Amino acid sequence: MTSPAKFRKEKEIVAEYDTQVKEIRAQLVEQLKCLDQQCELRVQLLQDLQDFFRKKAEIEVDYSRNLEKLAERFLTKTRSTKDHLLKKEHSILSPVNCWNLLLLQVKRESRDHATLSDLYLNNIIPRFAQISEDSGRLFKKSKEVGVQLQEDLMKVLNELYTVMKTYHMYNTDSMNAESKLKDAEKQEEKQMGRSDRQTPRSPDTLSSIKTDEKPVRRSSVKKIEKMKEKRQAKYTENKLKAIKARNEYLLALEATNSCVFKYYIHDLSDIIDCCDLGYHASLHRALRTYLSAEQNVETSKHSGMETLEGAAESLEANGDKQKLMETYNNVFCPPARFDFQSHMGDTRGVVCAQQPLESELLQRCQQLQSRLSTLKIENEEVKKTMEATLSTIQDMVTVEDYDVSECFHHSNSMESVKSTFSESYLSKPSLAKRRANQQETEQFYFTKLKEFLEGRSLITKLEAKHDLIDKTMGESQKSDCCLASGRRNSALRKQESGEVIPLMVESCIRFISRHGLQHEGIFRVSGSQVEVNDIKNAFERGEDPLAGDQNDHDMDSIAGVLKLYFRGLDHALFPKEVFHDIISCVAMESLQERAIHVKKVLKSLPNKTLIIMRYLFAFLNHLSQYSDENMMDPYNLAICFGPTLMSVPEGNDQVSCQAHVNELIKTIIIHHDTIFPGPQEVQGAIYIVPGAGDDFCDSPHCEPPLVEEPAPETVSVSRNSEDVMALTV
Structure with a gap:
């Protein structure tokens, strides 16, 4: 009982x-x-x-x-x-x-x-x-x-x-x-056991x-x-x-x-x-x-x-x-x-x-x-x-x-x-x-x-x-096939690009951090489509048109190139598989509780995706600190990047869900340091505020230390966790 x-x-x-x-x-x-x-x-x-x-x-x-x-x-x-x-x-x-x-x-x-x-x-x-x-x-x-x-x-x-x-x-x-x-x-x-424990008796009696x-x-x-x-x-x-x-x-x-x-x-x-x-x-x-x-x-x-x-x-x-x-x-x-x-x-x-x-x-x-x-x-x-x-x-x-x-x-x-x-x-x-x-x-x-x-x-x-x-x-058969396919695709992507942060992302963010933090309407005002295409084509040829210290590019066009990169990914930076789990945090009143929930959901993503997210949102947080000059507070930035970074799955109300997406992106911008793992947890590039390091200089041959690369002996560790799934760059 x-x-x-x-x-x-x-x-x-x-x-x-x-x-x-x-x-x-x-x-x-x-x-x-x-x-x-x-x-x-x-x-x-x-x-x-x-x-x-x-x-x-x-x-x-x-x-x-x-x-x-x-x-x-x-x-x-x-x-x-x-x-x-x-x-x-x-x-x-x-x-x-x-x-x-x-x-x-x-x-x-x-x-x-x-x-x-x-x-x-x-x-x-x-x-x-x-x-x-x-x-x-x-x-x-x-x-x-x-x-x-x-x-x-x-x-x-x-x-x-x-x-x-x-x-x-x-x-x-x-x-x-x-x-x-x-x-x-x-x-x-x-x-x-009872039958085995019977006491001996005389032959006649027995x-x-x-x-x-x-x-x-x-x-x-x-x-x-x-x-x-x-x-x-x-x-x-x-x-x-x-x-x-x-x-x-x-x-x-x-x-x-x-x-x-x-x-x-x-x-x-x-x-x-x-x-x-x-x-x-x-x-x-x-x-x-x-x-x-x-x-x-x-x-x-x-x-x-x-x-x-x-x-x-x-x-x-x-x-x-x-x-x-x-x-x-x-x-x-x-x-x-x-x-x-x-x-x-x-x-x-x-x-x-x-x-x-x-x-x-x-x-x-x-x-x-x-x-x-x-x-x-x-x-x-x-x-x-x-x-x-x-x-x-x-x-x-x-x-x-x-x-x-x-x-x-x-x-x-x-x-x-x-x-x-x-x-x-x-x-x-x-x-x-x-x-x-x-x-x-x-x-x-x-x-x-x-x-x-x-x-x-x-x-x-x-x-x-x-x-x-x-x-x-x-489940078991699909799991085996996806594991093998993910490893093959990851190895192929590693051969095509050895950078943790894509050159286009790193170069655009470096340029905006040096010259455009106070630019009014950054990411909200559209730039010249001709210049956007020229810069994008140069990056695709392996060049860096934003290298050096020259400031002869239109800032809105540079911002347009950065948004265009994330918009052109085969899959959005935030996978659709985590959409419903991560969007549920919007019901929480406390921003700190939202951040903790988002951190739990994002733990399942590959290290490479987390590194790019950590780098991007650290930059957006830095940019929002100049909202008095550029008029772009965390919510305005979320409106610009929400539809680009997280697409609403089909079958959902696009209007109401997009508002939840914008609120979520705003929360991540504000609490990026709580949500994303530090360099000790996930080895990879991190965003550093320009001028914060002692080695920062304005020479065309000396770029600001926006990207901090891991030590050679630790690179293989960060790559092993990316074999199953990596972000297409």
Whole structure:
């Protein structure tokens, strides 16, 4: 039987799982609250805008009436005076003409403000009302999708819990069966020992006792042997069930982690997109209508309108989504992966592919592959339909109908003016039809969106299981092939280049360190493409065009060459294999904790890659110390180098992930000395601040000691760790 300590351990494991699930459930609740809050703020904003323009319309119409009264008062007087002058003189004096033009301008201004008031009441305010209605409707539909996805996610977590409990149960049965088997073996040994320890007796008595005891002893031994055989069979059966249950648990564990990651990285982003669907474009149209009206009423107010126009032009759904996710980073960042929870000493956290399970796993892998092929084709068709529908919706809400210039093209008559634009916009019979078509298209889009998300969830789950099985089945063979290939490629690269730091990288950094630390906008401003190509071609010929102390090159072009080198690598400096592990540190609030996490992840990279990273980020840290002059602090440098050094894998939201990449690069720039190993740990070139060493000089034949080469006897040590994998230079 299992001991109380083991039962307590099992309860602790279950409690830890429950705690993690509770945290995720709380996070899901907070996500919906956050979206509800955004919707409430949006509705309040739209209501405030309506109230503002309603009050402004009242002010404009009062102003128009006062101007009309003022103009009519003096126009009446002017007409009588004009008639008198015309009778007295056959021509109008220039001062009188100016006076008449001034009064006509007041009359025109009165009509303009009346038109403005009409536009506010009959055009702009109804637009905001429609935006509010559309936003509420779309948010409700988006929330329904989000709740459904959260329920599906909790089902996956519950399935994981069920599979884990099944694994624990079968493993307990296996251990109990093993204990019973050992008891039977002890009884057998005890019975055999008892027969050997029988005391001697007289021949007559012995013969009589043998006659009586022989059947009894044989029956007892046979019974024990039969019991042992049964328990042996029971133990074998329970052990096989325990192994199968553990395999199912591991597969479910991998699938659960993939589903959780997919929800936080992809689904949340899609839900926010749906909440914002058409909102920014519609608000943009309404504000552009207001801007057009104001600019036509008074061109003198143009400078004041530029600020609002800039804000209207900056309306952008992805930008707002990114800000929202950054503001609530702790809510939207993916949680930690679920780890394998070993049970009662069973620490083998890998899928068992040995016989008799190998053929079963192989068949299951083939079935998963076939199912995935069909699902991917079906889901791709759904995606194409969804994207086409989304394009249609976007065309509906991005109609450029905000120009109201025609409303201000008045005739010379003094009759009152009513906005023909507002009539055309709201009074057309086709308006109701257009609104109905838009809502029908939205409904079809959400149907396809839900179908696509559900299909993607299933594909993610099945792919996780398939990839884990496939990796388990071919891990040893692939490992041997990759090791041999890596050694051959490493030897070939060593023959092509014997430098730890490529000449192009070392020379560009040396030049910038000597002449460009205070250059404003370094790495942000593009240089001359012709000069960039010339310098790059010179390096490829084996020359060093930046050698010596001359400073006749464009600094932005030198910076462009350095970025071009890292952009042109076959594989990014940060491998895609470590992307998800290293990017998870962004959820940590402390920069020091991020640095420690990054250091752990980067330990697995080859020494050559670490040496180049150490050299580059030490230089970037040095460059950021001059941010007061060059305007390039660690974050600005991260924006320039993030997309170059770490590419976002396909299938991830490029916008949100790129922001996380930039934050990660900024952390590495600030804490490079903590993250990367020192020269004592990894032998290789290091970046030294120019002028810090005693041997620094300005002679063309004496270069600054930016690169410190290891001693000859230590070079071979640093090279041995690079045989498996080396950075292409």
